[in-house]
Amino acid sequence: xxxxxxxxxxxxxxxFHLWGNTNTDLAFNGSCQRNGVTKFADISVKAxxxxxxxxxxxxxxxxxxxxxxxxxxxxxxxxxxxxxxVKGRAGSPFAIKDYYDVNPFxxxxxxxxxxxxxxxxxxxxACGLHLILDFVPNHLARQYYSDKKPKGIMDFGLNDQTDKSxxxxxxxxxxxxxxxSVPVGxxxxxxxxxxxxxxxxxxxxxxxxxxxxSKDDWFETVxxxxxxxxxxxxxxxxxxxxxxxxxxxxxxxxxxNKGIDSFRCDMAEMVPVEFWAYVIPKIKAINPKVTFIAxxxxxxxxxxxxxxxxxxxxxxxxxLYDALRRLMEExxxxxVEDITRVWQHESGEFSEHMLRFLENHDETRIxxxxxxxxxxxxxxxxxxxxxxxxxxxxxxxxxxxxGESANEVEGFNLxxxxxxxxxxxxxxxxxxxxxxxxxxxxxxTKEEKQLDDFYVDLFQFVHAHPAIQExxxxxxxxxxxxxxxxxxxxxxxxxxxKEKLLIVCNFDSQQYYSLDIQLPNLAKEMMNVSQxxxxxxxxxxxxxxxxxxxxxxVAMLPPNSAYVFMIS
Numbered sequence: 040x041x042x043x044x045x046x047x048x049x050x051x052x053x054x055f056h057l058w059g060n061t062n063t064d065l066a067f068n069g070s071c072q073r074n075g076v077t078k079f080a081d082i083s084v085k086a087x088x089x090x091x092x093x094x095x096x097x098x099x100x101x102x103x104x105x106x107x108x109x110x111x112x113x114x115x116x117x118x119x120x121x122x123x124x125v126k127g128r129a130g131s132p133f134a135i136k137d138y139y140d141v142n143p144f145x146x147x148x149x150x151x152x153x154x155x156x157x158x159x160x161x162x163x164x165a166c167g168l169h170l171i172l173d174f175v176p177n178h179l180a181r182q183y184y185s186d187k188k189p190k191g192i193m194d195f196g197l198n199d200q201t202d203k204s205x206x207x208x209x210x211x212x213x214x215x216x217x218x219x220s221v222p223v224g225x226x227x228x229x230x231x232x233x234x235x236x237x238x239x240x241x242x243x244x245x246x247x248x249x250x251x252x253s254k255d256d257w258f259e260t261v262x263x264x265x266x267x268x269x270x271x272x273x274x275x276x277x278x279x280x281x282x283x284x285x286x287x288x289x290x291x292x293x294x295x296n297k298g299i300d301s302f303r304c305d306m307a308e309m310v311p312v313e314f315w316a317y318v319i320p321k322i323k324a325i326n327p328k329v330t331f332i333a334x335x336x337x338x339x340x341x342x343x344x345x346x347x348x349x350x351x352x353x354x355x356x357x358x359l360y361d362a363l364r365r366l367m368e369e370x371x372x373x374x375v376e377d378i379t380r381v382w383q384h385e386s387g388e389f390s391e392h393m394l395r396f397l398e399n400h401d402e403t404r405i406x407x408x409x410x411x412x413x414x415x416x417x418x419x420x421x422x423x424x425x426x427x428x429x430x431x432x433x434x435x436x437x438x439x440x441x442g443e444s445a446n447e448v449e450g451f452n453l454x455x456x457x458x459x460x461x462x463x464x465x466x467x468x469x470x471x472x473x474x475x476x477x478x479x480x481x482x483x484t485k486e487e488k489q490l491d492d493f494y495v496d497l498f499q500f501v502h503a504h505p506a507i508q509e510x511x512x513x514x515x516x517x518x519x520x521x522x523x524x525x526x527x528x529x530x531x532x533x534x535x536x537k538e539k540l541l542i543v544c545n546f547d548s549q550q551y552y553s554l555d556i557q558l559p560n561l562a563k564e565m566m567n568v569s570q571x572x573x574x575x576x577x578x579x580x581x582x583x584x585x586x587x588x589x590x591x592x593v594a595m596l597p598p599n600s601a602y603v604f605m606i607s
Contacts, residue, residue: 045430045509046392046431046432046509047507047508047509048096049095049096049097049432049435049498049501050095050096050097050099050394050433050434051095051097051435052099052101052400052435052436054101054132054460054466055103056071056076056077056102056129056142056463057077057465057466058077058081059077059081059086060074060075060077060463060470061075061473063465063470065464065465067448067449067450068451068462069128069463070110070128070463071110071128071144071463074463074464075463076129076145076463077145078145078146078147079145079146079156082159082162082163083162083476086476086478087166087168088166089478090168091166091168093440093494093495093498094495094498094499094501095498097168097169098163098168098170099171100171101173101460102132102142102460103142103145103172103173104137104140104142104172104175105136105137105141105142105143106131106133106134106135106136107120107130107131107136107180107259108128108130109122109125109128109129109130109229110144112144115149115150117137117140117149118182118186120180120182121182121235122227122228122229123225123227123231123234123235124181124182124221124235124259126259126461127450127452127460128229128450128462128463129462130259131259131461132460133173133175133260134178134180134260135175135179135183136180136182136183136184137183137184137185137186137187138179138188138287138290139187139192140152140185140187141153141156153187157297160297160298169301170298170300171299171302171303171332172294172299172301172302172303173303174290174303174304176307176310177244177306177309178244178245178257178260178261178262178306179195180260180261181219181235181237181261183195183261189289195210195263195283196210196211198282199213201213201215205264205271206264207266207276207281209282210263210264210286211241211261211262211263212241212242212248212261212262212264213240213242214240214248214250215239216239217238218236218238218239218240219238219241219250219251220240220250220251221258222252222254222258223253223254224254225254228450241262242261242262243256243257243260243261244257244261246269263310264283265281265310266283266311267311275311277311277313284317287318288321291318291321292321292322295322296325299329300328300329300330301330301331302330302332303332304331304332304334305334306334307333307334307335307344307348308333308334308335308336308344312343312344312348315331315333316347316348319348319350320349323349331350331351332350332353332394333352333354335353336354336357337357338357338358338385341386341392342389352392352393352432354396355393355394355431356402358381358385358393359381359424359425360395360397360402361377362380362381363421363425364397364410366420366546367417367546368410369414369417373546374525375516375525375527375528375546376516376526378424378428379514379516379517390429390430390512391429391431392431393431394432394433395428396433396436397422397425397435398435398436399434399436400436400457400458400460401457403454404439404456404457405418405439405442406442406443406444407455410456412444414599415442415490416581417546417548418442418490418493418599419493419600420544420599420600422493422494422497423542424529424544426497426501427501427533427542428531429512430507430508430510433501436458437466437469438458438466438467438469440490440491440494440495441471441472441480441483441487441490441491442468442487442490443469445457445466447464447467449461449462449464450464468487471483489582496577496579500577500603504538504540505535506538507540509535510533510534511532511533511534511535511565512531512533513532513566515530515541515557515559516529516530516531518558518559518562519557520557522553523555523556527546527550528544528545528547530542530544530556532562536567538605539566539568539605539607540576540603540605540606541573541606542602542603542604543556543602544601545597545599545601547599550598551598552595554594554596558571568606568607571606572606574604575603575604576604577602577603578600578602578603579602580597580599580601581597581600584598584600
């Protein structure tokens with residue numbers, strides 16, 4: 040009998056090189072020695088138990104695979120990268136330098152970095168958690184070189200015909216007769232005397248066919264060739280199987296055999312769906328439990344990447360995330376009707392395949408001026424929707440649960456709204472939660488603890504209720520009367536044959552609303568109930584209002600709140 044698997048798991052994303060850093064004395068553009076960096080050993084049993092206790096089931100550890108960096112680990116077999124083609128002192132986690140290795144600076148003993156990684160993976164599994172690893176298939180570092188590749192594996196580009204802009208068997212795209220030029224306007228913190236030479240220039244990772252990309256392009260990476268001739272109508276050459284496909288299949292097999300539980304596939308939509316249809320079944324033949332998560336931003340391609348490509352989960356960014364963010368920012372045209380549109384027109388038929396979130400490394404922090412700093416507790420209705428709308432997985436980003444604002448300027452990253460992935464730095468609220476290895480949050484402020492308590496309560500609620508884990512969904516918006524605030528309040532049902540829940544979320548930051556919710560006959564029939572009795576079982580409300588909530592008096596839903604009722 041096939042094992043039944045719940046899709047409702049809870050992912051904790053950590054920017055790995057920042058996660059364990061306890062240093063508070065930091066220098067702009069500081070090195071890993073000066074500013075500090077996470078070691079694999081920092082992911083201790085105590086740390087993992089603390090995360091599991093919060094309700095997390097999966098760890099997405101961003102930035103483990105070896106990438107280009109300005110740090111010098113040539114003494115340990117890792118060639119020095121030219122600083123003019125590296126973003127930040129740490130480097131981009133998505134400019135992969137060796138698909139078969141881990142970053143040396145993450146190890147106490149860089150010579151034993153893979154052993155230290157494997158020991159960490161054992162601890163993760165021993166604590167009942169799963170590890171999600173990045174797979175970056177669209178591009179790699181300009182100076183890719185693998186010193187750890189298994190016997191018989193050949194590096195990318197070694198057999199390329201560099202006099203051709205495109206050849207189906209080339210691993211890269213070239214601009215014959217040109218020399219790569221470093222983008223104008225870069226602030227490079229590490230001095231160098233010998234310029235970077237690349238002849239002919241290779242095409243950059245974001246499909247920029249220019250010998251001098253801009254500093255805003257993915258200039259530190261080169262585009263991998265999957266057999267698509269972009270300069271001639273995107274004609275495809277998939278038969279015979281291109282060499283790039285075979286090389287990347289080898290990479291996936293390598294990490295699957297290491298015991299990786301899941302792959303978060305960077306910019307999966309920039310890689311042809313045919314490639315995924317080729318490699319994913321082969322990996323699942325090795326381990327059927329391995330899952331694949333696609334970073335994807337084009338809803339019209341969702342079905343193709345699930346049903347033809349074989350992905351288990353897709354990012355729900357341009358649908359649910361964008362809709363919730365507009366509501367949290369209180370944009371003039373923001374409306375909860377956009378939530379209805381998500382399931383009606385984008386993903387309702389395969390909602391269990393959508394990975395939902397309010398933060399990740401690419402997006403601005405909730406508690407920043409450009410997002411919801413003025414309205415932080417809008418996190419409550421938005422996260423309840425993110426976690427409970429359907430039975431797909433959800434993800435949070437380290438520090439999100441404490442209201443991290445990321446208001447420091449670190450080096451390459453100058454935006455005071457995102458946690459850097461390019462610099463050796465820290466996550467300030469997360470440091471105080473770690474509390475020098477106690478992982479008890481003793482140094483958090485009162486409000487930060489209250490926000491953290493909300494996340495823990497929500498995750499426990501998700502784990503405790505089968506209706507949320509695997510139940511059916513019913514949108515109640517259409518059935519409400521003319522007095523119902525259809526732009527600010529969203530109501531829906533989650534139910535199984537044994538458990539029936541009504542969830543009501545108020546996105547208004549000021550207004551209380553009457554809880555006069557209409558349940559249509561169709562909903563009652565589908566839930567197999569005739570008389571409806573509501574019992575409040577969970578009130579997610581801002582701390583300032585919590586003391587005013589009485590279970591016997593729930594006729595009004597407070598601002599930025601969510602109520603959950605059991606239907607009997």
